Amino acid sequence: DPKDIALSPIQNTKRNVLDLSGIWKFKKDSLNIGVKEQWYNGLTKTRSIAVPGSWNEQFDDMRDYLDWVWYETETYVPSNWKDQKVFLRVNDATYTANIWINGISVGYHEGCHVPFAFDISGYINWDKKNKIIIQVENQLSPERVPTGNVKGGSFETLPASNYDFFPYSGLNRSVELFSVPKSFIRDITVKTDYNEYVGVIDINVEKIGSYKTGNVYVYGGEKVIESSIKFIENQGVVKVEVPNVRLWGPKDPFLYTVKVTLGDKRNPVDIYELKAGVRKVSVNEKSILLNDEPVFLKGFGRHEDFPVLGRSSSNSLIVKDFELMKWTGANSFRTTHYPYDEENYNMADREGFLVIGETPGVGLYFLGDPESMEKRQRAMKRYITEMIYRDKNHPSIIMWCVANEPNDKAQLGQMGYTEDNDKKMAYEEFEKLFKQVRSLDATRLVMYVGVMFGPVDWFNLTDVIAINRYWGWYSSPGDIKTGANAISKELDRLHRKFKKPCMITEFGADAQAGLHAVNPEMFTEEYQKEFIKAYLDVADEKDFVTGMHVWNLADFKTSQGLIRFGGYNLKGVFTRDRRPKLAAWFLRNRWKEL
Ligand code: GCB
Structure with a gap:
């Protein structure tokens, strides 16, 4: 369960x-x-x-x-x-x-x-x-x-x-x-908002066992705020007001402590404590808003990946990657392409990072034989529930990403043809996942990441248009200028059509650390830096671009194939062992200034 x-x-x-x-x-x-x-x-x-x-x-x-x-x-x-x-x-x-x-x-x-x-x-x-x-x-x-x-x-x-x-x-x-x-607190869901200077924390508690009452305490404000909670069946709800609230955000990631107890006040049977940041996420035509102010997401797609560790958890690596992100001046990342080890979100809550929480929905397509399609959908529905149940209380997560580069064609980035009927079915199936996310959590934005040549009308479903783009790499290879031109026009087109804020959730170029050239050529550190710069320059000109995530924070291990030299994706601005390439120094100059 x-x-x-x-x-x-x-x-x-x-x-x-x-x-x-x-x-x-x-x-x-x-x-x-x-x-x-x-x-x-x-x-x-x-x-x-x-x-x-x-x-x-x-x-x-x-x-x-x-x-x-x-x-x-x-x-x-x-x-x-x-x-x-x-x-x-x-x-x-x-x-x-x-x-x-x-x-x-x-x-x-x-x-x-x-x-x-x-x-x-x-x-x-x-x-x-x-x-x-x-x-x-x-x-x-x-x-x-x-x-x-x-x-x-x-x-x-x-x-x-x-x-x-x-x-x-x-x-x-x-x-x-x-x-x-045996009688215990099974779930707590914290939702926050504010009216002027008063923070509002909604606390939903689900318990097991016959106790009918409990208590809620909020620490961290001017004084401890207490409230009793009554359960109807196994559910209880409390609304707590926090005077002179300190809102959570990148500049001041202030966390309150919410403590819930079950049973008698002086002698409770169960206690659970968690951190809560009071903040509100919303959106207008041009920006993501945090606490009613536009925010710009500067950061990265990442992976849980390191030599010898593979994908296994390491607190040292988590701390190191946050240090490196801060070193570049980043304030944001997406948990590409799966929910990360929970310590990542605890860190992000404390450090004030704005996180896009992504499901394991990658390599996904809404088409093909109905039986496997149905199984993929079942897996997606389970993932969405499990991810939101696990991660819902992190103030750092401002947006859920339903899937990375899903398509109505069977292969990533493929240009092929899809019948109208299949297109319609694909849209409807994908829409179900959006509905599920929104019904589980109405307090966050919801998006997915669109692939090059992918279906465009799917952006009807999203709060923010997010795209991964490699014009000047996979297309027009070697030609950054043409690539930047293409991304500029495409962003304008998308914004005109959907009137939603846009963000590029991936852009970047492979660079073999140590490979240099006077004229930026593909795979050199100079090319990667110039590519990233060109895209950031394009974004700077458009007031409806609300975030830019470089692909990737660090080089990572891949399956073997023709486009992955040495078995690595080399689009990291840091090497796999976390040494900076030219692009990392460039970002540090650019983002630290902003
Ligand atoms: C993408 C994918 C990412 C790949 C990247 C690339 O669009 O989302 O997983 O690693 O492109 O480098 O090709």
């Missing part, structure tokens, strides 16, 4: 967390015999693997391996968790996972980069070690999102992903046990 991931596990006087990160046992199952041979009772002849970690980076025989593998760890569960509910939370198993506790199957999950949790209270051995076994595979398929193995691609790659980043597999994020009281 996605509600089980609605609140991140925390440690306090009522709740517990046990992080199971470490070295686990690991075994490849290329013949898919594990279930038949009951490996879920315990693995034999194993090797060691780091969790979190991407298996493709840890073993030289497994770089392109995407079939079944098995993970095992053992742990005691503290006996003072006995009268609580205990959950196992897996923060990312790419792509499908089966879980066994002490040989008993407890659940299955499909989909990457979003957490899932199972109530395992009934399966725990209280005085013995508990064996946790997780089976994972990451087959690329047109039935999955992100999408792979699509026939008829213009650029074949190995592995056959329908997107360029490497399909790093396995338990890329931490696995945790956590416990909550």
